Amino acid sequence: MEKNNTEKLKEVLSQTISQEGIEKKLKENSNEKPNETNKTKPKSSSSSKKAKSINPELSIPKVTPQAKPKIKNTNDMRFINYLIYSLCLIIIITLSTIIYLLLEKDKQVVPPVEPKIKKEVIIKKVIEPKEVEVIKEKVVTKVETKIVDLDNKNFRKFYYTQKAKVVKCYDFKANSSLLTPTCQQKITDFVKNTKNLTRLEIIAVVANADNVVFNKIKDDINKQPKAVQNRVKEYLIRGFSRQRVIETASFIRENLNDYAVVTPTNYYVKSSKDNKGIIIKGFYTTEGK
Template sequence: MEKKNTEKLKEVLSQTISKENIEKKLKENTKSSDRPKTSSNTKKQKTINPAHSIPKVSPQAKPKIRNTNKIRFINYIVYSLSLIIIITLSAIIYYLLEKKVLETEPKVVEKEVIIEKVVEQQPKEIEVIKEVEVVKEKVVTKVVDLDNKNFRKFYYTQKTKILRCYDFKADSSLLTKECQERITNFVKNTKNLTRIEIIAVVADEDNVVYNEIKDDIQNQPKHVQKRVREYLIRGFSRERVIETASFIRDNLNEYAVVTPTNYYVKSAKDNKGVIIKGFYTTESK
């Protein structure tokens, strides 16, 4: 039975559906399947509208921006002008200073020329210097003859002559005219005189300075008072020796050598003055 039924269906199908019908139906099916897709796309396009989806933005006013380039350019011009002004001023000052220096230079040259003139005139003074040297040679001739062997004999000779000048005033170291004349004659008339020794002679009347300050130091110990008195009288005696030695050196230097002493003689008879010892030899120099 089943076989019969299947055969009947095959016949029906063969009669009703041909190949051409099948192809037509297939084409129709394909067209129908394409149509609904396009409609769906159009629907989607209709639903999504970019104009409605993106909100419209109103244009805002742009902020004003300063032109910094112009400001920088102006500043650059100002700075450059100020630099140019400073450089020109410094150049002018330097030029003026150099001009002053150049103006003063000729004066310096003139001074140098004057100095050269003075140097050129110096040879005129050479003759005077030569004369002084001749005088020195006269003085030195005495010492040149004394060699190391006989120097002690001439210097430490025991042969002496003594001159005493006791006419000095109290608290005075100046030589009187009579004393100066006596010293001059003594030096010139003593033969083979080698050196002169000067000793000061003092008295109680010469203690003028100590008597003035005696009341001020009376509260000091006695040994201090004696020391002050000794120093004062020693200093005063030194003045008398220096004054006499300077007189002999200035006036009688070519006759003998002056050797001052560091001690003094205290007179018991109130004598005030100097003692002059002249050392001489019997042998010629």
């Protein structure tokens, strides 16, 4: 019976029941024990009688009742259960937090690192152009004149030399004896660049367009003979050509007198191509080379 009681207690303890249930079970078990002992008492008396009658010397060994299993206090069990539950809860919470943190860490996208581009700083120096003063040097060439005794032999040598260079100016206006700026520059370059220049000869060039004066008096002398008309025309054109020579000679004497001597001419050139201007012959010698 005691074995049965212990087994029942084990079953009761194995089941998770409340403290009141455990107390009820214990009371039921305690009530059952006296009933069982009462039932067994008459048997023991009869058996004792039989024993006494059989052999008084043989005594029945006393049966020592087994020790009842100690039942732990329910408060201690309850505390242990709470402790186990709390530990399990803490473990679950810690594991869940660790898993959550790991998942969140994986979810975090690392932003791409932008490559640092080094900006080249270009410093531009603006150099302002300096104003350069251009000093024009006027080169004055000193002409050394060689004084030669002009006897008949030397004079002919210098005057009648056949070595000559020519410059032409055909940009004069009709019935005009004034030199244009282009013609003045051309004469200046010619005189300065011709070495050993001794004299200049100026020849006038006229065209039909220069007969302006004759055309004005043509009607007045129309009644005169043809020879007279031609002579008047010749005199007018000769005088006009002479005026061109005088204007050119005066320009040379005023600006280029140190370079050469101007000699007069008594003729002119009549142009068939309507050229109007002058021709200058520059005579030079080989002396001094």
